[in-house]
Structure formats: C-alpha cells, structure tokens
Amino acid sequence: MAMDTPFDEFLKEWSDNIDKVRTGAGLLSKIRDADVDVGTTPKTLIERRDKVELFRYDPIAERSVDTPVLIVYGLIGRYTMADLQPDRSLVRSLLAKGIDLWLIDWGQPGRGERWLTIDDYVDDYIDEAVERICAETGHEKITLLGICEGGVFTTCYAALHPRRVKNLVLTITPIDFHADVDDPALHRGFLNVWIRSLEASDIDLMVDALGVIPGEFMSSVFSLMTPMRSIAKYNVDLIDTVDDRDKLMNFLRMEKWLADRPDHPGSAGRQWLHDLYQENKLIKGEFALSGRKVDLGAVKMPILNVFALDDHIVPPNCSKALGQKAGSKDYTEIPLPGGHVGLFVSSRSQGGLTKNIADWLTARDG
Amino acid sequence: MTTGAENATEKTSRAFEEMAEFWKSMVQTSGDAGKAWADSIMPLLSSRMAEANPLGATQGGGIAEAIRQLVEGPKLADVWDIDRQLISLSAAWFEMRQRMASYQVIAAAPWAKTFERYNAALAAEVTDGEKRKAGWRKDFADWSAIANEEMTKNQRSEEFLAAQRDLLRAALTLRAQQQQFADTVAKSLGYPTLKDFDELTRQLAELRRELRRRVRADRDRYTNGDLA
Numbered sequence: 001m002a003m004d005t006p007f008d009e010f011l012k013e014w015s016d017n018i019d020k021v022r023t024g025a026g027l028l029s030k031i032r033d034a035d036v037d038v039g040t041t042p043k044t045l046i047e048r049r050d051k052v053e054l055f056r057y058d059p060i061a062e063r064s065v066d067t068p069v070l071i072v073y074g075l076i077g078r079y080t081m082a083d084l085q086p087d088r089s090l091v092r093s094l095l096a097k098g099i100d101l102w103l104i105d106w107g108q109p110g111r112g113e114r115w116l117t118i119d120d121y122v123d124d125y126i127d128e129a130v131e132r133i134c135a136e137t138g139h140e141k142i143t144l145l146g147i148c149e150g151g152v153f154t155t156c157y158a159a160l161h162p163r164r165v166k167n168l169v170l171t172i173t174p175i176d177f178h179a180d181v182d183d184p185a186l187h188r189g190f191l192n193v194w195i196r197s198l199e200a201s202d203i204d205l206m207v208d209a210l211g212v213i214p215g216e217f218m219s220s221v222f223s224l225m226t227p228m229r230s231i232a233k234y235n236v237d238l239i240d241t242v243d244d245r246d247k248l249m250n251f252l253r254m255e256k257w258l259a260d261r262p263d264h265p266g267s268a269g270r271q272w273l274h275d276l277y278q279e280n281k282l283i284k285g286e287f288a289l290s291g292r293k294v295d296l297g298a299v300k301m302p303i304l305n306v307f308a309l310d311d312h313i314v315p316p317n318c319s320k321a322l323g324q325k326a327g328s329k330d331y332t333e334i335p336l337p338g339g340h341v342g343l344f345v346s347s348r349s350q351g352g353l354t355k356n357i358a359d360w361l362t363a364r365d366g
Numbered sequence: 367m368t369t370g371a372e373n374a375t376e377k378t379s380r381a382f383e384e385m386a387e388f389w390k391s392m393v394q395t396s397g398d399a400g401k402a403w404a405d406s407i408m409p410l411l412s413s414r415m416a417e418a419n420p421l422g423a424t425q426g427g428g429i430a431e432a433i434r435q436l437v438e439g440p441k442l443a444d445v446w447d448i449d450r451q452l453i454s455l456s457a458a459w460f461e462m463r464q465r466m467a468s469y470q471v472i473a474a475a476p477w478a479k480t481f482e483r484y485n486a487a488l489a490a491e492v493t494d495g496e497k498r499k500a501g502w503r504k505d506f507a508d509w510s511a512i513a514n515e516e517m518t519k520n521q522r523s524e525e526f527l528a529a530q531r532d533l534l535r536a537a538l539t540l541r542a543q544q545q546q547f548a549d550t551v552a553k554s555l556g557y558p559t560l561k562d563f564d565e566l567t568r569q570l571a572e573l574r575r576e577l578r579r580r581v582r583a584d585r586d587r588y589t590n591g592d593l594a
Contacts, residue, residue: 003481006501009501010501013501013502050574059540066474110568111560111564112563112567113567114564114568115567115568115571116571120571124575124578124582127582131585184513186518186519186522187514187518190521190522193522193527194527194530197527197528197530197531198531198534199531200533202531202535202538205535205538205539205542206534206538207543208541208542209538209539209541210538210541211560211564224521227513227514227517227518227521228511228513228514229514230453230512231512236506275373291588
C-alpha cells in the first residue's frame with residue numbers, strides 16, 4: 001500500500017480546511033449579533049446613580065455564605081468577562097455556591113464623564129453601593145471582590161472605609177506598578193513599560209485632547225501586547241473553531257466582550273496612568289483620594305489575593321506586592337494557572353477560581 | 367546485473383538527493399537575501415519613508431522654516447487667526463504622517479529578522495540531514511514563535527518606545543489642532559463648542575461632588591451616632 005507523501009497530506013488537509021471554512025461560513029450566516037449573548041445571569045437593578053448601576057443577582061442556590069459580596073470591575077473593559085456564558089461564568093458559579101452576589105456596572109462613560117476621578121469612583125459610587133447593600137441586607141459590613149482596576153478601587157475603599165469591609169477579595173489586581181521590572185518574562189508587563197516610556201505631559205495631552213482614554217485605543221494597545229495571537233486570530237486560529245457551533249459561539253462571545261470596551265473617564269485615567277503606573281504612588285503610600293492618603297497598612301481585614309501566573313497585563317509580581325504592605329494578619333495568596341482573561345473565561349480555569357473564593361469566604365463567614 | 371526496479375530506486379534516490387541539495391541551496395540563498403535586505407534596504411527604506419512628506423522633504427529648507435515661523439511666531443492682532451490655525455493643522459498632519467512612517471519602519475524590523483532566523487532554522491534542518499515531515503501547522507507554529515519573540519523584543523527596545531511615544535504625541539497634537547479648528551468654526555456659526563461642553567460638565571461634576579459630600583457628611587453623622 002502506497003504511503004502518503006507530505007504533499008498528499010498537505011492537499012488532504014487543505015481540502016479538509018476548505019470544508020471547515022465552508023461549514024463555518026454556513027454557521028456564521030445563521031448567527032445574528034443578538035444571538036451572541038454575554039452577561040446573561042439574571043439580576044435585578046437596585047439603584048442607579050448617574051450612569052452607574054447597582055445590581056443584585058437572583059439566587060440560584062440556598063444561601064451558604066451570609067455576608068453579601070459586591071463585585072467591582074474596572075473601567076477598562078466590562079464586568080461581562082466574569083459572566084461570559086453560562087458554563088464560563090464566575091458569577092454563575094459563585095451563585096451556585098450559595099453566595100449573595102451584587103454587582104456595580106459602570107455603564108458606558110463618555111466625554112460627559114471626563115471630570116470623574118478615582119476619588120469619585122471610590123468615595124462616592126462604591127461607597128454609595130456599599131451603604132445601599134448594608135441597608136438592604138441589614139449587614140454592617142460586606143465583602144468586596146475587585147477585578148483588575150476594580151481591585152485597586154476596592155483596595156483603596158477598604159483602606160479608607162474599613163468599617164464597612166468584612167473581607168477583601170482581589171483578582172488580577174496591580175498594587176506595585178513597577179514590580180514588572182524584575183520579571184524576566186519579556187511578554188509580560190508591556191503596559192507598564194509603555195506607560196513609563198511616556199512623559200506626564202503626554203498623558204495630559206491625551207486627556208485634554210480626547211477627554212477620555214478611548215476604548216478603541218486601549219483595544220489596540222492590548223492587541224499589540226500579543227502580536228502573533230492578534231495576527232492569527234481571524235485566520236489560522238479560526239480554522240479549528242469555525243465549523244463547531246459551540247466553539248464558534250465561545251469565540252464570538254469573547255469577541256463581543258473585547259469589542260465592548262468603554263472609554264475610560266479622563267481625570268480618572270490621568271490618575272491611573274500618571275499617579276499609579278508612572279509614579280507608583282499606591283505602594284509608596286502616596287496615593288490620595290478625597291484628600292486622604294491610601295494607607296495599605298490600614299487594610300486589616302482578611303484578604304484573598306488571586307493572581308494568574310501567566311498574566312501578561314498585570315504581571316504576578318505586581319499583584320503579590322500587596323502581601324508585604326497590607327496590614328492584614330489574615331492574608332492568603334492564590335496563584336492560579338492561566339492569563340489575565342483566561343483566569344475567568346477559559347474552560348481550564350472554570351471551577352478552580354470559584355472553589356478557592358467560595359471556600360475562603362465560607363471559612364470567614366459568620 | 368541490475369534489475370529495472372533497482373534502476374528506478376536509484377534514480378528516485380538520486381532525484382531526492384538533488385532535490386535536497388536544491389532545497390538546501392534555496393534556503394541558503396533566501397536566508398542570504400533576507401539578511402542582505404535587512405542590512406542594506408532597511409536603512410534606505412527607513413530614510414525614504416521619513417522623507418516621504420512635504421515637511422520631511424524640506425527639512426532644513428526654506429518652506430519648512432517658513433511654516434514653522436508662521437505656526438510658532440507671535441500672534442498679530444489684525445491677522446485673521448484661522449489662517450494660522452489651518453497652517454498649524456497642516457503642519458500637525460504632516461508631522462503625524464512622518465511619525466507614523468518612522469514608527470512603521472521600526473515596527474516592521476522584526477519581520478526581516480524573523481525571515482532570516484526562520485530560514486536559518488530550515489537550512490539547519492536540511493544540513494543536519496533531518497527528514498522534514500512538518501506540515502503547514504508546525505511550520506506556521508515555528509515561524510509564529512520566532513516572529514512573536516522578535517516582535518516582543520522589538521516592542522521593548524528604546525527606539526520602538528521613542529517612535530511610539532512620538533507617534534502618540536503627534537497624533538494627539540493633530541487631534542487637538544483639529545478640535546481647535548472645529549471649535550473656531552462652530553463659534554463663528556454660533557454653535558456651542560466642545561470647550562463649552564467640557565466647561566459645563568466640569569461645573570456639573572463639581573456641583574454634584576459638593577452636594578454629595580454634604581449628603582454623605584450628614585449620613586455619616588447620623589450613622590456614627592446611631593452605631594455609637
């Protein structure tokens with residue numbers, strides 16, 4: 001029996017790929033944007049303040065952790081990353097563990113929010129949400145669950161308003177913005193390197209000219225951080241996805257989340273880039289909100305700090321730095337495999353993140 | 367005495383050997399070509415691209431100097447400022463184009479290095495006598511890994527950082543000039559400008575902040591008393 005030559009194999013695979021693309025084109029033609037649903041876990045609007053909305057997720061299991069948990073996402077991207085689809089949803093799996101889950105949705109800030117500062121987000125919007133949750137549930141303290149920039153906001157809130165925070169859970173949160181310098185991995189920490197290469201006046205110029213840090217601009221920056229993945233994602237990488245409806249829907253949901261990147265309010269962006277990324281004021285104890293310095297030593301409540309070992313956006317060292325500065329005697333660090341986004345949306349990481357958070361919360365409830 | 371089958375086998379073997387030699391020499395040649403391109407054409411291309419705009423072409427010349435003086439010189443009371451704004455806008459656009467060209471040249475450098483390294487890797491495989499049974503997926507993965515490594519290194523280099531910063535600065539300056547011009551036109555037609563909008567939202571943000579500070583202070587006074 002004659003052996004296939006490499007050329008024969010190439011032709012066969014080429015033919016298979018043509019079939020896949022044809023099947024994929026057929027699938028794509030039947031999918032409408034409205035079919036690509038993200039953030040679908042049922043929730044109830046409790047309060048609206050300007051563009052900011054406070055939601056309470058509808059329970060799906062018997063309550064096992066009494067203390068309410070407020071999810072605070074950052075202003076770069078949207079909370080839907082934590083609720084991408086039913087089988088890849090931190091939100092849904094925490095609800096399934098019997099946790100009373102709340103969410104702040106920052107909405108879609110635009111030029112009208114140019115003057116909003118991190119002070120406003122921490123001392124007004126988060127504070128108002130926490131007060132409302134306490135009023136609704138009868139608790140004096142709640143748990144804050146911060147994601148990325150939202151983790152910085154919740155850390156600041158915990159330092160400035162400790163009487164309202166029972167536990168602080170952080171995921172992929174930068175605390176020391178210069179800790180990337182010691183990271184030998186070249187693919188990590190581009191954001192830190194690039195922002196440090198700018199002058200403070202460049203950031204002023206951006207905020208003054210645009211009023212915001214545009215979402216599209218941030219998207220292009222993130223694409224540049226993984227150059228070959230960005231180049232291959234709509235062609236080579238798609239070949240193995242395009243003819244499988246489930247895989248294709250996963251891909252399209254991720255694309256929808258990526259495309260839904262709001263503008264970052266200008267003044268808050270100036271603080272984020274200049275005070276934190278350039279000047280590294282948080283870890284130095286020099287970052288001030290509403291006239292008060294954020295003292296990490298004042299964060300004395302239990303802290304769970306989860307970070308992704310291959311996070312190219314927030315290098316692990318930037319997150320781990322909190323352990324040295326926080327005042328808490330109950331500090332837990334959990335490194336998990338995966339990247340910045342993969343920690344929340346990859347099939348591999350599902351379950352691990354939720355279990356760690358739920359177990360940790362259960363042990364500290366009551 | 368040889369059989370026909372043995373003759374055919376020898377001929378096939380010879381043909382494969384010749385093909386291997388041909389492949390090896392092709393890889394070597396293309397590798398050399400890649401290196402030659404990177405070494406000789408890139409600097410030329412770089413300088414040509416940097417010159418490929420009216421301001422670049424006249425750098426150090428009379429026209430560029432005249433434009434600079436018009437843009438940066440003192441304002442005159444009785445000269446209509448819109449001319450000056452238009453010239454500033456043009457200058458900013460040319461500057462942005464030039465910075466874009468410089469950035470693209472630096473951002474493209476890893477492709478030549480990738481080509482060179484990938485060809486060298488292929489040549490090494492042939493030289494070592496290793497039987498290549500790759501397929502396009504492995505070939506693409508190998509090439510992609512090299513390209514990613516080269517781009518990652520490049521994107522941390524001082525010259526990339528400088529080019530990126532200069533491009534961002536030029537693009538934002540252009541945007542600011544466009545906005546200023548649009549505001550001038552809007553103002554002349556009696557429409558509110560973006561500056562007006564920003565001023566209004568600033569006042570609103572400060573007013574809201576002040577009001578909420580007072581509400582919060584009242585709430586905290588009550589809560590603290592209540593909790594105590």
